[in-house]
Amino acid sequence: MAQDREGPPAKRFKAAAQPQGHTPPAHVQRRSLPIAAARGPLLARLRRLDSAVLIGETGSGKTTQLPQYLYEVGIGHPGLIAVTQPRRVAAVTLAARVAEEKRTELGKLVGYTVRFDDCTSAETRIRFLTDGMLLREAIGDPLLQKYSVVILDEAHERTIHTDVLFGVVKAAQRKRKERGLKPLKVIIMSATMDVDLFSQYFNGAPVIYLEGRQHPIEIFYTKERQSDYIQAALVSIFQIHQEAPACQDILVFLTGQEEIEAMTKTCRDISKHLPEGCPRMTVLPLYASLPHPQQLRAFKPTPEGCRKVILSTNIAETSITISGIKYVVDTGMVKAKKYSPDTGLEVLAVQQVSKAQAWQRTGRAGRQQSGICYRLYTEEDFEKFDEMTTPEIQRCNLASVVLHLLALKIPNVLTFDFMSKPSPDAIQAAIDQLDLLGAVTQKEGQLVLTPLGKKMAAFPLDPKFSKAILLSPKFHCAEEILTIVSLLSVDSVLHNPPAQRDEVQAVRKKFISSEGDHLTLLNVYRAFKNVNGHKGWCKENFINGRNMRLMAEVRAQLRDICVKLSVPLESSRSDTGNIRRCLAHSLFMNAAELQPDGTYSTVDSHQAVAIHPSSVLFQCRPSCVVFNGLLRTNRCYMRDLCLVDADWLYEAAPDYFRRKLRTARD
DNA sequence: GAGCACTGC
Numbered sequence: 090m091a092q093d094r095e096g097p098p099a100k101r102f103k104a105a106a107q108p109q110g111h112t113p114p115a116h117v118q119r120r121s122l123p124i125a126a127a128r129g130p131l132l133a134r135l136r137r138l139d140s141a142v143l144i145g146e147t148g149s150g151k152t153t154q155l156p157q158y159l160y161e162v163g164i165g166h167p168g169l170i171a172v173t174q175p176r177r178v179a180a181v182t183l184a185a186r187v188a189e190e191k192r193t194e195l196g197k198l199v200g201y202t203v204r205f206d207d208c209t210s211a212e213t214r215i216r217f218l219t220d221g222m223l224l225r226e227a228i229g230d231p232l233l234q235k236y237s238v239v240i241l242d243e244a245h246e247r248t249i250h251t252d253v254l255f256g257v258v259k260a261a262q263r264k265r266k267e268r269g270l271k272p273l274k275v276i277i278m279s280a281t282m283d284v285d286l287f288s289q290y291f292n293g294a295p296v297i298y299l300e301g302r303q304h305p306i307e308i309f310y311t312k313e314r315q316s317d318y319i320q321a322a323l324v325s326i327f328q329i330h331q332e333a334p335a336c337q338d339i340l341v342f343l344t345g346q347e348e349i350e351a352m353t354k355t356c357r358d359i360s361k362h363l364p365e366g367c368p369r370m371t372v373l374p375l376y377a378s379l380p381h382p383q384q385l386r387a388f389k390p391t392p393e394g395c396r397k398v399i400l401s402t403n404i405a406e407t408s409i410t411i412s413g414i415k416y417v418v419d420t421g422m423v424k425a426k427k428y429s430p431d432t433g434l435e436v437l438a439v440q441q442v443s444k445a446q447a448w449q450r451t452g453r454a455g456r457q458q459s460g461i462c463y464r465l466y467t468e469e470d471f472e473k474f475d476e477m478t479t480p481e482i483q484r485c486n487l488a489s490v491v492l493h494l495l496a497l498k499i500p501n502v503l504t505f506d507f508m509s510k511p512s513p514d515a516i517q518a519a520i521d522q523l524d525l526l527g528a529v530t531q532k533e534g535q536l537v538l539t540p541l542g543k544k545m546a547a548f549p550l551d552p553k554f555s556k557a558i559l560l561s562p563k564f565h566c567a568e569e570i571l572t573i574v575s576l577l578s579v580d581s582v583l584h585n586p587p588a589q590r591d592e593v594q595a596v597r598k599k600f601i602s603s604e605g606d607h608l609t610l611l612n613v614y615r616a617f618k619n620v621n622g623h624k625g626w627c628k629e630n631f632i633n634g635r636n637m638r639l640m641a642e643v644r645a646q647l648r649d650i651c652v653k654l655s656v657p658l659e660s661s662r663s664d665t666g667n668i669r670r671c672l673a674h675s676l677f678m679n680a681a682e683l684q685p686d687g688t689y690s691t692v693d694s695h696q697a698v699a700i701h702p703s704s705v706l707f708q709c710r711p712s713c714v715v716f717n718g719l720l721r722t723n724r725c726y727m728r729d730l731c732l733v734d735a736d737w738l739y740e741a742a743p744d745y746f747r748r749k750l751r752t753a754r755d
Numbered sequence: 756g757a758g759c760a761c762t763g764c
Binding site: 219344346439489493 | 756757758759760761762763764
């Protein structure tokens with residue numbers, strides 16, 4: 090920790106631009122929102138347009154007001170107005186807010202639809218829903234005929250679902266026009282100024298700007314490049330702490346749990362030894378895997394004379410809003426996932442944020458009063474940041490996206506009209522994967538779903554897991570596979586507080602299966618069911634009860650789909666061999682073999698891999714395993730392993746392994 | 756031999 094002799098970085102900041110952006114307090118009446126002044130002309134314009142791009146700063150009221158305006162003047166009548174959101178909470182709270190403003194009961198005129206929760210009725214005209222939900226609806230109705238207006242909100246976030254929806258609504262709009270059906274109005278709403286892409290994509294749709302109400306934010310850059318952003322952040326925090334009034338809170342953006350926990354400790358230690366007269370300091374970590382009650386602490390106001398310092402991941406960038414933040418300290422770093430289609434490898438790495446992300450972070454300072462943002466990088470470096478974060482669709486395994494597009498009967502997925510095209514390699518890799526799973530086939534020169542593929546598309550799952558479910562009757566273990574797949578599609582039900590590591594290990598022993606992680610999870614679930622999900626039991630056994638209940642909802646949903654598809658549901662009871670066979674048959678492309686030197690090599694691409702330390706097989710050396718996925722951090726790790734017989738793999742996909750052997754020989 | 760950002764159906 091090299092202390093800078095010229096003084097801490099904060100002293101060397103220089104002032105720069107003042108951006109805008111903001112949120113009004115909840116009590117602000119509809120009519121005083123900035124958008125209200127523009128209502129007449131806005132509606133006159135929108136009435137004539139097929140598509141429009143609406144840029145509104147936070148606090149312009151666009152999301153709550155526009156759907157009501159459209160409804161009030163009968164634009165899109167008859168038919169529904171859909172407003173999509175990337176997050177569930179947003180869909181629910183916005184619907185509640187708008188229902189209240191319209192003085193109606195939620196679920197009547199105004200409703201919402203999210204997974205596991207549909208609060209709409211025949212009367213509903215304005216429907217808030219998650220983008221994933223609208224996408225799923227599109228499988229049954231690619232022309233989205235229920236809707237006369239679709240508003241895609243938070244478009245700048247570019248979630249994988251929004252990106253696919255762009256193409257789906259554009260196609261639906263065009264087809265409805267061609268067939269002389271009721272027109273579909275598409276409105277893209279975004280918070281950022283990067284609008285050319287949206288406008289161009291929607292055939293040159295006009296861009297309409299809405300004013301917001303943002304308090305000014307003063308931005309400071311470092312004068313010199315910082316070699317250690319953590320050290321720089323520490324110095325900045327205590328610089329602010331010594332100079333600013335105690336009522337002004339600080340939000341610091343860091344990259345991950347470990348870093349945040351370490352820094353929390355350091356800050357707490359330092360704050361104990363501050364000079365007399367310095368305000369007290371409460372340091373609070375904030376990241377997604379932090380148990381909910383602990384997350385809530387970040388929202389509580391601190392007592393007078395005490396400053397709140399929140400050390401957060403990018404969860405505070407979009408998902409969580411904390412009021413009363415005066416200072417933002419932006420390290421300019423983020424931990425993000427990338428995907429390489431050739432190796433099937435996910436890489437989780439710390440990298441620089443984009444300019445858009447930096448602005449988003451900065452904006453967290455000026456929500457209720459003027460704010461100050463310290464950027465722990467130079468202005469020159471900032472200018473070199475990427476303009477936008479790479480859209481998720483260019484960073485992901487596309488297997489489920491391609492399966493979804495085929496279910497929507499898109500004629501050629503390789504030429505699908507994406508706003509930002511994923512690489513052809515990534516699409517081809519997804520097609521190959523679906524081919525291996527038996528989900529696709531060529532018909533008259535076109536890629537189409539097989540009957541199995543159609544069934545797979547019915548599940549909201551990664552295709553290899555849908556395949557596992559659909560294969561399970563053959564192995565008489567559908568109930569068990571449903572459980573395992575459900576457990577794998579929620580956040581971990583195993584709670585691992587680092588401070589109680591030994592205790593956790595001791596108590597977890599009884600669940601561990603030498604056959605791997607999948608069967609260990611199954612044991613946990615069975616034990617959980619045996620005690621009816623008893624809360625005390627969860628606590629004693631370090632089981633996350635909330636994720637367990639969520640898992641049960643997922644399981645029920647998947648089970649319903651099985652029933653609809655007439656998948657026979659049987660239990661294998663104590664026979665675990667069949668369960669592992671079923672997993673081998675659906676995860677065969679993710680297999681690895683023990684090498685003579687004690688390392689592992691993937692069967693698919695002969696990549697050197699290791700067993701992830703979180704796996705129950707970490708200290709074992711099974712000769713052959715299948716795994717859920719690969720993750721590269723410091724090394725390349727297999728996650729969620731299941732012990733299998735090498736013979737089962739060959740039996741699962743003889744053609745594939747024959748091909749592999751041939752390539753290996755060449 | 757040692758580790759995991761964030762959403763969503």
